[in-house]
Amino acid sequence: MQRLIEKGLMFGNLFHVGSPALVDRYNRALEHLTGRTTDLDDFHIDISGYSPEIGDELEDHDYLNHGGVNRQFILLATDQKRCPLLNASFSTSRHILRRFIDANERQLFALTATDAIAGELENSVFSIDTIEQLFDIRRVVVEADTTSGTIAHADHLARLVERFHAEKDAWFDNDLIEEMVDTARQTGDVTRNPVHLEHEVFEQRSCWTSLFGGLYLFQDVESSGLIACGDSPKQSLPVARVMEVANRRAVAEFLRDNDLAEPIVKVRGAEEVAILRQKQDFILASVLAEQAIDITGRSRAELRRLATRHGITLPAEYEGLAAVLRWAESGAARPKIRLDHPAYFYTLRATDTPSKDLVNMLLAELTPMDILQLYICHKDEFYRRYRSWPQAARNYAADFLEREYVMNKAASRTALFGGGEGR
Missing domain, CATH: 1.20.5 (Single alpha-helices involved in coiled-coils or other helix-helix interfaces)
Structure with missing residues (x-):
């Protein structure tokens, strides 16, 4: 993982806490929330104030997120709004914190000039021991104050x-x-300088959660559903469908029936064919890396020559995308990529709905050889898989993301998804 850290692909864009004043304010807030303090005098924090270095020091990386619900946060500066959220239990948490900071930026800027803000994303439950309790979380309210009240x-x-x-x-x-x-x-004089924060109420009906092995919950759609990353829950739940992410056909039908996904390439000659070609490159690179073949920095043509030289059998995902490309570029018959075809999810992206980011996150998990979408939309899953990849695959992924994505994040996201922050 050190390679990712060095290239700014992990723990990147965090807020640096390096001055005695900021460390003191952080400690006051940390003690206020948890009763603990840090002895570190230099560390980095994410949008919620969580620090990987302090997590190591305390031997507790959930020190602001115990139980995965009612996440606590510490704000030292409004610049934290540009930071990622690490160790997220819910996919909605960063969005909620970002909107809270944006809505109160002027007040927060003034308050954090002399003090830290300590707060909590409060919902209607204090712990989640069963999947049924997820459905009790209907709204999240941001509660916050300075450490001096x-x-x-x-x-x-x-x-x-x-x-x-x-x-x-x-x-x-x-x-x-x-x-x-x-x-x-x-x-001070609150009549001339009002001190008030807008504590907006956020609905949280559709989201991903890391709890219970990972779950995708869709409630704001015509036919609600829960998709489990592990075994399907056995108990009755208040959704129309319950399925496992491994049941690809059931997931495909769910996305189709709710109009949540669409083909990346809809007509011949579309510019989006470049996206499919890039996905082909990733699939080919993954297959070559499994054979311990050095693919670092290789171009598309070089990857193909390596595959030919080593007699690599191309997987169904690659062949399916090739058939779509032949139709889109050379007038061949349009292929029928059925719902259960290994290439099916590689041909899709989310439609423009309120669940767009959540769907792209799900698609990233369903297309793990697409390292770019996996990294942008589901970093936790990317890091988990990266640890088990062969060295050749890790080298290729780190070098590609540094070269092609880090240098122009906005353009990459717009090309793939039509805009949006990603995660």
Whole structure:
């Protein structure tokens, strides 16, 4: 994994905490949330304030995410909104944190100038011990305050001011006036400089979760479904379909029936044929790497020559994409890539629906030889698979992603998915 870290493909774009002031603020927030502190004086954090270095130090990489629900967070600067979310339990968590920061950026910028923000993504359950409890999570509310309680004090002062104006004899209530003055010493003049955060309520009905071995939950579609990355749950669940990701035909039917995916290449001569060619390259590279053949930095033509030289048998995924390309480029008959064909999911991308990112994440898991989509849409799965790849495959993936993706992320995402942040 060190190769990925060095190339900025793992733990990249994190916020650096290196000054004594920032470390002190982080420790105050960490102690406020968890009762623990760090002895490190230099570390990096993601959008939620989680630090891999502190996770190592505490021997607890879930120190802000115990149980995988009600994730806690620490904000030291609004620049964290550009950071990834590591060790995510729910695919929606980063989006929620990003929207919260965007909605309150001016206030957060002022508050984090002198203090840290400590908060939590609160939902309606405190722990999830059964799959059924996932369906109890209907909304997530972001609750946050500074470690000194600036927001709470400001809200209290606002209520006192409202009471002062409403009560007839408030001018003669010395206790009320004294409490207002004492509270104002902590908050400043909230009438001129309001201190308030918009705690937006976020619906979380469709999402991926790492819990229970990995689950994709689709509730905001015509025919709801749950797709399990492991064995299919045996209990009755409040969705129309329950299936395993290994049951590719059932998953394909689910995506088709809900209009969640569409062919990448719809008509002859489309520019999108370049995407299929790239997927072919990845499949070929994967097969060659399994034979311990050095493919680092190889071009498309070189990969094909290596396959011919070594007598490599091309897999059905490659042949299926080749048939689609012959139709799209040379006028051959349109192939029938059936739902259970190994190449089927390689020919698809998500349609433009609210579940677009979730569908592309699922497609990435179903097409693991497509290293680019896997890395963009499902980094946890990419890292898990990367650890078991042969050295030749790891070298190829790291070099390709550094050369072709890191240098122009936005263009790569737009070409593949029509835009969006990816994960």
